[in-house]
Amino acid sequence: MTHNTPLSPRPLHDLADVRRRVVRTAQLRAQGLTPADITTRCRPGGPWQQLLPGVHLLHPGPPTSEERLHAVLLYAAREATPGVPAQPGPSHPGPSHSGPSHSGPSHPGASNAPRHVYADAVITGLAALTLHGFTATPPLPSLDHIDVLVPRLRRLRTTGCARVIRTAALPAPETVTGLPVAPVPRALADAVADLADADAVRHLLTEAVRAGHCDPASVVRELTRAKLLNRPHVVDAVDSLIAEGRSLAEDRLYAMVSAYGLPDPVWNVGLRLPGGPHLGGLDAYWPDQAVAIELDTRAPRQTEDTQWSEYARKREHLERLGITVVHITPRKLRDAMEQQAAIVRTALMASADRDPAAYVVVLPR
Structure with missing residues (x-):
């Protein structure tokens, strides 16, 4: 068998689900592949590639933004206990049973178990803000790295496109395009922590309030928690944010008196x-x-x-x-x-x- 020999009668391009294109090594091993098999397929010119330690992309060529996001989450998420299938959460339902069933061998990335829940991993920073719909953030393909929050005691290191941010308490994630994403105030704080450009910080904070993503109080609360209010350019941006918030609140107050x-x-x-x-x-x-x-x-x-x-x-x-x-x-x-x-x-x-x-x-x- 060569590294080009297909493992399933189903061609790769027919697999639309990103969770079948981006998989962990453990999933491949569960399909009977040996480490040598996986290494062979991930050689230059092969049909697969390793995106991050223990995470593989089952097609050649550059990964899409969606694939990078899922790869980072797979890398950072806590694996389920062996022998116990991951249970679907409210934001990650199990596979639908309304479609046709497939018999015979499955693709290495496929599983009859419920879809994997990205436990203890939350996208944050600029990637999270872009997912929330911010226009002042770079598009996902242009981001060199994707920030991901994990519990402080997790033993993970930043590598490749995954930048690990440890936290004492994970925020309750919001589901955006099926992904666990930090709420806007927390994502803002994590993004601002890495920005030295005063204009960039001000634009992010202003858009957060002007576009209705959150209120100034929640933003400043997160910036305070992150100990970022000792940076002069952040303090200046917060002053602009408070002014923006007051202006919007006054407009809403006028509207309330008129509307009611x-x-x-x-x-x-x-x-x-x-x-x-x-x-x-x-x-x-x-x-x-x-x-x-x-x-x-x-x-x-x-x-x-x-x-x-x-x-x-x-x-x-x-x-x-x-x-x-x-x-x-x-x-x-x-x-x-x-x-x-x-x-x-x-x-x-x-x-x-x-x-x-x-x-x-x-x-x-």
Whole structure:
């Protein structure tokens, strides 16, 4: 038998499933192939190639982006216990039984067991952002490496196109094109950790918020966890991100008042007592009902306890004066606008049952 002798009557180009084109050495061994057989087929000019240690591509020529992604996951994923087939998870269902069955010998990459679950391996970084649909990231074929998260105690090394990032706790992955992919905030943090270009960092963070992938608070939380806020170019990008988030939140607040028929407030004002101190700024205020809205667009940094205390003191002071303050976050405006409108409407209606508020001077901010 030569290395060109087919192992199955089914030609390779008929196998559309990438999991049959990218396989582990163990899968080939399970089909009866010896290490010498595998080595022979992976020689230059042969029909197969080794993409990563223990991971083979069952056709010649460059791998596709999809094949590279699956190869990295196969390399990094924890193998199932011998004799126990991997169980399909909610994002990786088992093979469909609606199609025709095939009898006889199977292709080396095929298996009658449920599809492999990529346990303890999650795509992150720029590759993950591209999969999430970012336009500021390079296309997958141009990436020299693909970042993959694994538990800290896994004994894996970065090699080939797989760059291993160890973490104390894997994030709950999102399923994108059938692959386990880190949520956008975590993928951003892992990508930013490797970027020194201030413009590139700013573009990524801005797109994350502007395109609705996530809110600024979740991004800054991940950057804080990754200890990246000691880098000046990241801090500058975060300041731009917070400004972008506030602008979007204000637009959504205007839209909420209009869409749900709330009475028009006065926008972006400051309050003070007659002849007294300034009471603070508000994003919206209904003077007749003494109801105010304050958007919380603070960056959730560990050092901002003082700022939160100032927010709380201002709110308590206004409420002692009889002013109801509705505290709204950008995420609530994005994900539950109708609910927030109902809260504001209830506060406006309840004003008739409250004692009159203290007289305050309303100033433009």
